[in-house]
Amino acid sequence: MPSPAISAPLPWKTAWVVGASHGIGRAVALRLASAGVTVAASARDEAALAGLSAQAEGGIVAYPLDVTDPDGVEATVAAIETDLGAIDLAVLSAGVWDPFSIDDIDIAAFRSGIEVNYLGTVNAVAALVPRMRGQGRGQIAVVSSVAGYFGLPRSAAYGPTKAALINLAECLRTELDGTGVTVSLVNPGFVKTRLTAKNDFPMPFLMTPEAAADRMVRGLVSGRFEVAFPLRFVLILKTLGLLPYPLFFWIIRKFVSRK
Ligand SMILES: NC(=O)c1ccc[n+]([C@@H]2O[C@H](COP(=O)([O-])OP(=O)(O)OC[C@H]3O[C@@H](n4cnc5c(N)ncnc54)[C@H](OP(=O)(O)O)[C@@H]3O)[C@@H](O)[C@H]2O)c1
Numbered sequence: 001m002p003s004p005a006i007s008a009p010l011p012w013k014t015a016w017v018v019g020a021s022h023g024i025g026r027a028v029a030l031r032l033a034s035a036g037v038t039v040a041a042s043a044r045d046e047a048a049l050a051g052l053s054a055q056a057e058g059g060i061v062a063y064p065l066d067v068t069d070p071d072g073v074e075a076t077v078a079a080i081e082t083d084l085g086a087i088d089l090a091v092l093s094a095g096v097w098d099p100f101s102i103d104d105i106d107i108a109a110f111r112s113g114i115e116v117n118y119l120g121t122v123n124a125v126a127a128l129v130p131r132m133r134g135q136g137r138g139q140i141a142v143v144s145s146v147a148g149y150f151g152l153p154r155s156a157a158y159g160p161t162k163a164a165l166i167n168l169a170e171c172l173r174t175e176l177d178g179t180g181v182t183v184s185l186v187n188p189g190f191v192k193t194r195l196t197a198k199n200d201f202p203m204p205f206l207m208t209p210e211a212a213a214d215r216m217v218r219g220l221v222s223g224r225f226e227v228a229f230p231l232r233f234v235l236i237l238k239t240l241g242l243l244p245y246p247l248f249f250w251i252i253r254k255f256v257s258r259k
Contacts, residue, residue: 009036011221012088012139016040016080018067018124019094020060021048023193024143027213028091033059035217040080040087042067043094067094067120070127077127086135089220090128091186092121093143097195100156109157117161118168125172129181136180141220141227142169143186146234149241150248153256173225184220187228188212201257205233 015032019025021043029039033056041049042065049062061084065076080087096116098109121142132138147155148162169185176183190196190203191212207230219227228234240248 008221010217012037014038014040014080014084014087015089015091016042016063016077016087017091017093018042018065018120019092019143020052021045023093023195024188024191024209024212024216025091025093026052027209028093028216029060030056031210031213031217032089037089038084040084042076067123068115070123073120073123074127077124077131081131086131087128087138089139089141090124091141091143091216091220092124093141093186094120095143095145095195097158097198099154099198100158101154106157113157113161117158118164121165121168125168129172129176132181133176133179138180139182139184139220139223140172141184141186141216142172143188144169146187146189146228146237148187149237152252169225182223184224185226185228186216186219187226187234188216189228189230189233205230 010032015037017025017029017032017039020029020041025043029041029052033039039060040063041052041060042063043049044064044066046062046064049064053060053062063076063080065072067073077087094116096112098106098113100109125140128138128140142165144165145162147159148166151159166185169183172183190206191209192206193209196203212229215229216227240251
């Protein structure tokens with residue numbers, strides 16, 4: 001089903017974007033603000049958030065935050081509610097990616113993946129769900145990745161955190177059914193950001209953060225569970241995930257770089 005036209009008024013008054021200082025989160029914050037949504041923007045980089053706020057001429061308010069700090073997350077959500085009103089949409093996009101090398105296993109990279117990508121999202125969910133349930137409405141967008149569909153070479157510190165987020169979003173979607181709180185799962189393919197600047201391999205269907213933000217906002221407006229893009233890449237990966245393991249591993253060995 002086609003997504004609603006992006007020119008229509010967006011269904012949210014106030015949004016909280018976590019991971020808004022750079023990349024996809026930054027583009028989403030700007031996209032929402034340009035459509036008249038009041039955006040609370042969080043990340044650790046205060047200077048980048050101040051620049052974003054200045055660019056949006058008052059439509060984006062900075063709330064610096066480290067998502068690994070549950071008390072800080074709770075206090076930030078409380079402050080946003082006091083300053084801007086109830087949060088209608090939360091886009092949880094904070095994430096780190098450390099390419100994994102089997103010759104140089106870095107436990108710290110595994111730990112930060114879990115703490116930022118997974119537990120950082122859990123911290124936000126814990127602060128949001130009771131409030132959204134109380135107001136009987138709200139939408140939470142969990143930003144995972146197509147890298148969470150299955151294990152890929154060099155992704156061992158990242159892919160499992162994204163698989164965990166997919167599972168988490170599935171749990172929450174069902175559990176919050178009927179409460180007025182919608183949980184959406186966002187699975188982008190490759191997007192050109194500082195995160196993927198680390199990649200030294202060809203990235204199929206690479207897209208700009210602005211294009212990703214546009215797909216994301218359209219998908220979130222539709223209310224469907226999974227917002228995954230670009231479609232051709234997603235279909236290829238989903239098909240790959242259905243194959244029997246011998247064929248799956250043969251294709252991965254043949255087409256995906258292990259170096
Ligand atoms: N780029 C892609 O191809 C791609 C594909 C699939 C999924 N994703 C996912 O999309 C999300 C955004 O990625 P991106 O490509 O836009 O990367 P990015 O440009 O590096 O942005 C990551 C954002 O996360 C924030 N962040 C990291 N650690 C944080 C922490 N401890 N507390 C608060 N914020 C933190 C960063 O802000 P500070 O450093 O200022 O804290 C930044 O705003 C991630 O979850 C990523 O896994 C990306």
